[in-house]
Amino acid sequence: MNQPQRKEEAVRIADTSGDQNQYLTFQIGREMFAVGILYIREIIEYGSLTTVPMMPEFVRGVINLRGSVVPVIDLSARFGRGESAINRRSCVVILEVEGINGDEEQLQEIGVIVDAVSEVLEIPPGEIEPPPSFGARIRADFIAGMGKVQGNFVILLNVQQALNTREMAELAAIVDAPKDARDY
Amino acid sequence: MNIELALQTFLDESRELLSDMEQILLDLESQPGESELQNALFRCVHTVKGSAGMFGLDHVVDFTHVVENVLDRLRAGEIKLSKALANLLLRCRDHISLLVEVPEPAEAVDLQPAGNALLVELEPFQSLPASGNGQTPQPQNSEHGKGDLWRIGMRIQADALRHGMDPLGFIRFLGTLGELVSVNTLDDGLPRLDQLDPEACYLAFEIELRTTANRAAIEDVFEFAGDLYQLQLQEPGSAPEAVAAPATTDMDIVEAGSREGKMQPADQADAQRGRRRKPVQHFRVQADKLDHLINLVGELVIASAAVSLDADRSGNSTARESAANLNLLVEEIRDSSLDLRMVPIGETFQKFQRVVRDVSSELSKDIELVITGADTELDKTVVEKIGDPLTHLVRNACDHGIESPAERSQKGKPALGRVHLNAYHESGAIVIEVSDDGSGLNRDRIIAKAVERELVRADAELSDREAFNLIFEPGFSTVEQVTNLSGRGVGMDVVRRNIEALRGAVELVSPGVAGGTTFRIRLPLTLAIIDGFLARVGEATYVVPLEMVVECTELSAEQQAVSNEQHYIKLRHEVLPLIRLREHFSHGGERSRRQNIIVVRHGGQKAGLIVDELLGEHQTVIKPLSGIFSHLKGLSGSTILGSGQVALILDVPALMHQVAQHEDVANRGIHPNARPRLSASYS
Amino acid sequence: MSSALQFDADTGCITVAGELTIYQANAAAESLRSAFASGSLRRIDLAGVTELDTAGLQLLLMAERLSAHGEDPVELVNHSQPVREVLEVLGVGAPS
Structure with missing residues (x-):
């Protein structure tokens, strides 16, 4: 039982050791974003989504990912820019982040909706600037840095913060409250 | 190198032995001098000492050596197990269980003073003065x-x-x-x-x-x-x-x-x-391996449901037959693998002997614990999580339930109070009861306190049941109100929340089974699988736990008309409050022309869930929802249908609770201030 | 916590300092192999051994056996108290 698992792990570590500077870039609205590929598990087509009632706009629903039920977050809504309109190129990028599950912190898969996936790029640390203190129209703590790619800036997402499960759960609780008091 | 693993085994075994030791000590109080028990007691400590020695855990060896000496004299009949010695040995047991958790002798210095104090107390029971204060363990010469x-x-x-x-x-x-x-x-x-x-x-x-x-x-x-x-x-x-x-x-x-x-x-x-020494042979399996197996079986159940679905659609009768055979086998495999994780609740109950003993001596009350239904089995994962709420209820029963000895004699009751733990199976669930033979609850005092805490209005009309169950509301008990014992940081609301997190429910009955009060906990036998009833609302499919479904029926045109105006209908001379899932969950879209009703029951109350379509029974594997949904009310989990779609499982008790609250607010004057607090209990 | 096997090619002596247990076994076996391969190994000084377990004992038994094949027998000398204790328990001929 243990042997093959360990091997797999070893392979993964070996494979990814050179990937520190690799980023997956994608589009949300008209802006380019990037996420370190070490967070990326897979990219799947948008579809077969089950909406979960009484959740804030940015929680789009849940999908069946090979037997696991994985939440799907609408990043555009999370950034306060309104719901993503689904188009032919819309994808769900599955990321792995630290999150709460019950009382425990553990790695969790979360899907995010993006308007289009672009490519995997190498962005060396020297090409990354600190996040701007204002003007990005996105909460500063969601931004890990600004990467320079061919003269343009891409926003490097702070995945752990943008997909902070604890915070999202608390936001969901607030959204829920007024509906709960609705008259019957 | 797997010394870590060996140490883990040592820890597991030691914990088991130490819990045996506690039990034996308690048993010896009722059967003093029983030589089998005394021998067993000695062996517990002896084995812990020996194993600790193999790992070089000198701090464990040094201390247990002295305890072992005393137990050796006990089994030889040289000393008697007085109440004082039993107390001392229980405390030594506690100390050993702290010691074994410390991986290095050097790290045990913090425990040294406590250990030395116990060693001094053990001194009079020690055999030969030559063995000194037991600092150097010697083989049993x-x-x-x-x-x-x-x-x-x-x-x-x-x-x-x-x-x-x-x-x-x-x-x-x-x-x-x-x-x-x-x-x-x-x-x-x-x-x-x-x-x-x-x-x-x-x-x-x-x-x-x-x-x-x-x-x-x-x-x-x-x-x-x-x-x-x-x-x-x-x-x-x-x-x-x-x-x-x-x-x-x-x-x-x-x-x-x-x-x-x-x-x-x-x-x-x-x-x-x-x-092989015992008639039934056991062997140890790592818990996560078992969990992994059960997860896989869960996948298998889903996959086999998909196969049946496809076979049905294909219209191929051989395929359908094969799928049916497969389904039967999968069900058997599911049942047997879940059975692997079933354990009797007795072991958990036994732990409370010590709790009752300690609590009653702290309170200067005389209380015995009676255990029945110890063989009742339930899923290990449920057992692990029920300990804390039970502890609280047992402490509460000793503290608030059982009267002081003076009060008891005044009432002509025997001085010996009794707390009763009972368990039994009832329609696919396990019921655990914590009863006391105390004076029961005082309805007026509870209402007065609830009014004082602004949980209900003074003019509210409450049934006994509603009144008693107010004690589960957050904010009901506060630290200043409760004694040191049961006021250790948690109130009854936490007990209820813990139990509901296990898809269970708790209620309070007074007068209870033994006269005083009874807390009745109802829990599912397993958290892994649920028999559900599927229903469609708009484009979504919801699962209602089957054990709560009373009946399903289509709403007549007349009923439909009535139900559009009010929040209840009359069903066979009963008034049935309605929950319109479409509106409740804010699904957009039009109602379908024909509406259906699923009558559910929970905790003696009924309600009707209005849905668009009834899809029939479905056995489903429960998939936990991400932590993002932890505050979500009315849904308890999710499951994957044969089609691969995710369906959400309704949390019927929470739904009914929410609706009841709105009704209370509307009709009976529960204090409006209470609302945020009440809803918080379901977060 | 660790041990070191120092081989002095001039005197042909390995001195062991610290623990000689399964944690050091691989490194110790390597040192033993290269010392033996050099052809000048004569003695193993055990005065500095603070702990010996079965893995360590196997190496010592092995070293003693090397002497039977080599030209000059390899000697175990200066047994420390922990080494003596193990040899006594196991009856593997503790030196008197």
Whole structure:
């Protein structure tokens, strides 16, 4: 039982050791974003989504990912820019982040909706600037840095913060409250 | 190297032994002088000491050695188990259980003062003044030169050292059972230096041990080495040649195995002869392996549902038949694998003997704990989580339920109060009851307090049931109100939340089963699988736990018209409050022309869920929802349908609770301030 | 916590300092191999051994056996108290 698992792990570590500077870039609205590929598990087509009632706009629903039920977050809504309109190129990028599950912190898969996936790029640390203190129209703590790619800036997402499960759960609780008091 | 794993085994075993020890001490109070129990008590401590010695946990050895001495005198009848000594030994047990959790002797300094204090208390019970304060553990020399001569052949798997099972430790420990007359180290298995795997074990041993211990005691030494050690135990008095012959051939096996660099399969006949002592054979399985298996079975259930669906659609009768056969088998596999995780609740109940004992002496009350239904089984994962809420309820029963001795005698009740733990199965659930024979709840006092805390309006009309269950509301009990004992940070609202997190429910009945109050907890037998009823609302599919479904029916046109105006209908002379799922969950879209109703029952109340379409029964594997949904009310989890779609499982108690609250607010004047707090109880 | 096997090619002596247990077994076996391969190994000084387990013992038994094949026997000398204790328990001929 243990042997093959360990091997797999070893392979993964070996494979990814050179990937520190690799980023997956994608589009949300008209802006380019990037996420370190070490967070990326897979990219799947948008579809077969089950909406979960009484959740804030940015929680789009849940999908069946090979037997696991994985939440799907609408990043555009999370950034306060309104719901993503689904188009032919819309994808769900599955990321792995630290999150709460019950009382425990553990790695969790979360899907995010993006308007289009672009490519995997190498962005060396020297090409990354600190996040701007204002003007990005996105909460500063969601931004890990600004990467320079061919003269343009891409926003490097702070995945752990943008997909902070604890915070999202608390936001969901607030959204829920007024509906709960609705008259019957 | 797997010394970590060996240590873990040591910890598990020690915890088990120490919990046995506690139980035995409590049993001995009711059956003083029972020699079987006294022997068992000694063995517990003896084994912990020996195993600790093998890991070099001197801090454990030093302390347990003294306790062991005292227990040795106890079983020899030299001292008696007074109440004071029992108390002292229980505290020693607690101390040992702290000690074993400390991995290095050096890190145990913090525990030293407490340990020394106990050692001083143990002093009068100690045997020989020569053994001093017990700082240096000695082998039990008392048994030197006595007993029978055993010949022990010890074959060791190549991997043993890597697992932290060093034969030296075992041999030293054997020495504590009596006298090591001779040890013969067989090094014929050693390969050439260039072929040596320095972490593999190549040695075998032949040992002559003179001891009064019996076969079981000797085998116990090797108890947790598992299959890594194979023993040849030569009964005293039989011919010595018999050992030597197999030992040499066995050596070849070990040697060959280690040269190949892999473990030979254990000689099963030998292993079983050595280990099988109980009529029912158990073996240890890592819990996560079992959980993994059950997850896989869950996948299998889903996959087989998909197969049935496809077969049905194909119209191919052979395929349909095969799918049906497959389904039957999968169901059996599911049941048997879930059964693997079922454990009797008795072990959990037994822990409360100590709780009741400690609490009653703290409160200067005389309370006995009665246990029934200990054989009732439920899922291990549920058992693990029920301990805390139960502890709270038991403490509460002792503290608030049972009256003071003076009060009891005034009422003509026996001075001995009684707390009763009971468990039984009822329609696919386990029911656990915590009852006391105290004076029961005072309805008026509860209402007065709830009004004071602004949980209800003073003019609210409440049934007894509603009034009593106010104590589960957040904010009902506060630290200033409760005594030191039950006020340890949690209130009844936390108890309820913990139980509801397990898809269970708790209610309070007074007068209860034994006169006073009864807390009745209802829990699902397993958290893994649920029999559900599927219903469609708009484009979404919801699952209603089947055990809560009373009936399903289409709403007549007349009922539909009525239900559009009000929040209830009359169903067979009963008034049934309605929950319109479409509106409740804010699904957009039009209602379908025909509406259906699912009548659900929970905690003696009924409600009707209005849905668009009834889709029938479906057995589903529960998939937990991400932490993002932790505050979500009215939904308890999710499941995957045969089609691959995710369906959400309705949390019927929470739904009904929410609706009841709105009704209370609307009709009966529960204080509006209470609302945020009430809803918080479901977060 | 660790041990070191120092081989002095001039005197042909390995001195062991610290623990000689399964944690050091691989490194110790390596040192033993190279010392033996040099052809000048004569003695192993055990005065500095603070702990010995079965893995360590196997190495010592192995080293003693080397002497039977080599031209000059390899000697185990200056047994420390922990070494003596193990040899006594196992009856593997502790030096008197």
